[in-house]
């Protein structure tokens with residue numbers, strides 16, 4: 001089985017502060033990986049290095065075998081022109097904690113925008129797909145609404161449809177339910193579970209342990225920029241080997 | 254005046270219309286009518302201001318000094334209309350050129366390159382420091398500094414040259430001065446608008462792989478427009494009136510032209526009034542335009558946009574129409590239209 005996402009020795013510092021310290025990860029196709037870890041452990045930064053929203057200082061990120069953000073020439077990595085990076089990103093979905101929908105565009109236009117402008121597809125071809133995606137996240141009747149007319153849970157589902165519209169190889173979720181009222185968390189998690197069931201490759205940063213236990217194939221516990229331990233949820237969540245993991249799980253459960 | 258006396262008629266009015274709902278709960282609270290607070294001092298203020306307004310209007314109508322017949326005679330004469338055309342032309346050219354250069358300067362100020370940032374900063378600093386009238390006189394007299402302007406490579410050979418005075422007529426100098434002045438202000442307004450857009454918007458666009466130009470034109474700029482527009486409209490209006498300064502270059506724009514006319518016939522006040530009324534009319538048109546353009550860019554900014562004054566008027570009329578037709582017991586469709 002090939003790795004869709006392959007991180008090798010990824011390190012990243014902000015000034016003197018080393019946020020990621022030699023992270024190695026291999027995520028197989030069709031798997032769901034949940035990343036857990038205390039606040040400030042580098043979860044968001046790790047996710048953002050995968051689509052080059054954050055540049056790495058050392059190490060390599062590959063998606064489906066393609067080096068992300070750089071071109072290798074001998075022993076050196078040359079940063080790609082922005083145009084190339086943007087093209088690579090259009091194969092990687094990203095769902096933000098704060099949704100970041102475009103408030104001046106309708107829900108439908110939010111979903112249609114990227115396939116048309118970054119994958120240069122025809123609008124009339126994309127639009128039926130976008131409507132089908134909205135239907136799939138349960139918002140078929142909201143195509144003409146503006147994001148601010150929707151609840152938080154609905155907005156996040158639109159954001160998921162927007163990411164799906166690019167037919168990405170992998171979708172990255174950065175705490176997709178943390179900005180939501182408790183009663184809205186379920187509807188967003190249900191959509192993500194549905195994607196998992198259909199065999200999409202997902203990486204989810206979340207504090208929802210129940211979700212991790214139910215859906216994850218692999219749970220990765222991150223501490224101070226390192227992978228402390230990883231394995232199936234039954235192992236990492238229920239029988240953690242490391243003291244740090246155990247302390248964290250006890251605190252959030 | 255007591256509050257209870259104000260409440261009663263409303264309450265008794267309402268009762269027959271609204272039948273009490275069938276109560277299932279025994280301790281159901283009676284429906285209470287809300288009466289907004291009234292401040293008697295408001296009415297004192299309204300009365301005082303109304304008297305002042307009445308005095309002013311009366312003065313306008315009856316004081317012979319305003320000389321309305323002369324006003325009427327010159328208001329739409331050919332020279333005045335032509336001068337108005339020049340004023341509009343100066344405004345349009347100054348605005349367009351000013352905002353185009355303003356976009357470039359704003360982009361430079363937001364650039365990661367320190368040299369571009371500094372140059373833009375220095376430009377804005379310089380042109381905001383020099384009074385417009387001084388700057389205009391400089392451009393008007395540029396031929397004293399540079400007799401001819403040659404085209405060619407920087408510091409290299411020249412392909413040809415023109416006399417400065419041929420290139421810059423008075424009108425050219427005026428447009429150039431207005432545009433350069435306007436650009437400094439426009440740049441800051443545009444930069445402020447761009448900065449007001451949440452960083453997450455560009456990040457999301459970039460995560461979706463949307464090309465750089467498209468990110469700016471489709472995602473950032475339309476949102477920036479919301480804060481750019483009110484300030485930009487202010488600038489256009491002040492530029493429009495600011496064109497009167499150009500009269501120092503003897504350009505026959507509106508203000509210069511009325512000065513010429515009252516120089517001949519000494520009817521200063523009515524002719525100043527001619528210019529004033531034209532400035533007011535055009536500013537009003539600009540304000541109405543601003544309202545609708547702002548509405549356009551407000552899409553999605555709130556859950557529902559408030560109705561426009563026209564829409565409000567139409568619903569009022571419609572409501573009035575139905576209520577009168579009901580009262581009269583006939584269909585008065587004409588009123589509703």
Ligand SMILES: Nc1ncnc2c1ncn2[C@@H]1O[C@H](COP(=O)(O)OP(=O)(O)OP(=O)(O)O)[C@@H](O)[C@H]1O
Nearest residue numbers: 014015017019037038039040041042043044045046
């Ligand atoms: N742009 C930045 N500049 C400086 N420091 C940063 C920047 N982004 C993140 N950091 C720091 O890097 C560390 C890791 O941040 P990151 O957002 O990856 O943590 P996280 O695990 O996602 O935390 P949380 O659960 O709170 O979201 C934090 O200490 C943070 O302050």
Ligand SMILES: [Mg+2]
Nearest residue numbers: 043044045175
């Ligand atoms: Mg985070």
